[in-house]
Amino acid sequence: MMRFRLIVAALAAVLTTLPAAGQNKWNAKSPWGKTERGGPMESQRKKPFKLFDNVWYIGLQTVSVYLVSTSDGLVLLDSGFAQTVDWLVENIRAAGFDPATVKYIFVTHSHPDHAGGAARMKQITKARVGLSAEDWTSVERQQNHPERDLVLKDNESITVGDTTFKFYFTPGHTAGAMSVEFPVRHMGRTFRAILPGGLGLQYAPEWGPSFKQSIERLRSLGPWDVALGNHPFLAPIDLEVVEQQLSAGRGAAHPAVIGPARITAFFDDILKVVDEKLTAEPPTGPPR
Numbered sequence: 001m002m003r004f005r006l007i008v009a010a011l012a013a014v015l016t017t018l019p020a021a022g023q024n025k026w027n028a029k030s031p032w033g034k035t036e037r038g039g040p041m042e043s044q045r046k047k048p049f050k051l052f053d054n055v056w057y058i059g060l061q062t063v064s065v066y067l068v069s070t071s072d073g074l075v076l077l078d079s080g081f082a083q084t085v086d087w088l089v090e091n092i093r094a095a096g097f098d099p100a101t102v103k104y105i106f107v108t109h110s111h112p113d114h115a116g117g118a119a120r121m122k123q124i125t126k127a128r129v130g131l132s133a134e135d136w137t138s139v140e141r142q143q144n145h146p147e148r149d150l151v152l153k154d155n156e157s158i159t160v161g162d163t164t165f166k167f168y169f170t171p172g173h174t175a176g177a178m179s180v181e182f183p184v185r186h187m188g189r190t191f192r193a194i195l196p197g198g199l200g201l202q203y204a205p206e207w208g209p210s211f212k213q214s215i216e217r218l219r220s221l222g223p224w225d226v227a228l229g230n231h232p233f234l235a236p237i238d239l240e241v242v243e244q245q246l247s248a249g250r251g252a253a254h255p256a257v258i259g260p261a262r263i264t265a266f267f268d269d270i271l272k273v274v275d276e277k278l279t280a281e282p283p284t285g286p287p288r
């Protein structure tokens with residue numbers, strides 16, 4: 001009986017402790033290895049903060065959801081988990097916006113920490129949900145998924161009011177991870193930002209070459225002023241640090257505007273680990 005209870009407790013711990021970007025040895029070696037973190041669902045709630053003049057970070061503790069305000073409504077980048085939608089909706093209101101004005105939810109990839117909230121968020125906001133065709137297919141295998149809606153295509157742009165979002169098909173982390181370029185504004189200046197579709201290195205060996213190509217492509221699409229993560233630590237600078245520096249108010253320079261050299265170096269550091277992984281775990285066939 002005691003043993004049974006222990007097993008139940010251990011199982012419960014596994015089920016409620018979320019993996020971060022996929023804790024494995026390759027992620028541990030990657031640029032975010034020291035800052036990668038997960039946590040139980042109950043502790044995912046987070047107060048929103050204004051990241052740029054047109055961007056709010058509305059959650060969560062270890063998974064990112066960005067709210068972009070445009071001259072013609074709001075756009076969400078990712079939707080969190082199915083279980084965290086209410087917190088995100090509260091945060092949209094806390095940031096001073098009406099959830100009914102969300103026009104689009106662009107989802108970087110199909111994993112439940114990014115796509116899981118899309119169905120309910122769509123119900124609440126009536127927004128359109130966009131994903132790549134490949135990742136719609138995997139979302140459709142999940143419980144309570146949204147109906148296939150907007151299919152995002154490589155190199156496509158969608159303009160919402162004064163803001164254009166551009167999508168780059170960057171498979172590897174998932175079959176259809178989609179990276180998003182959009183402008184971020186700070187004190188009258190506009191900067192070029194990239195949100196990579198998926199950087200966690202837990203992909204199966206057959207995805208190694210695609211992942212490598214995707215990272216090389218993101219690097220070559222620069223120069224980037226800002227690189228944001230779909231987890232707060234999956235970026236050249238941890239968003240927790242950015243938030244602290246923003247609240248400390250350090251003059252006109254924005255802590256997340258780190259410039260092309262550091263962002264290129266970040267991609268190069270990822271590529272080093274990718275090459276090591278490709279050597280250690282060579283693909284045995286094409287991606288499935």
Ligand SMILES: [Zn+2]
Nearest residue numbers: 109111198200
């Ligand atoms: Zn993922």
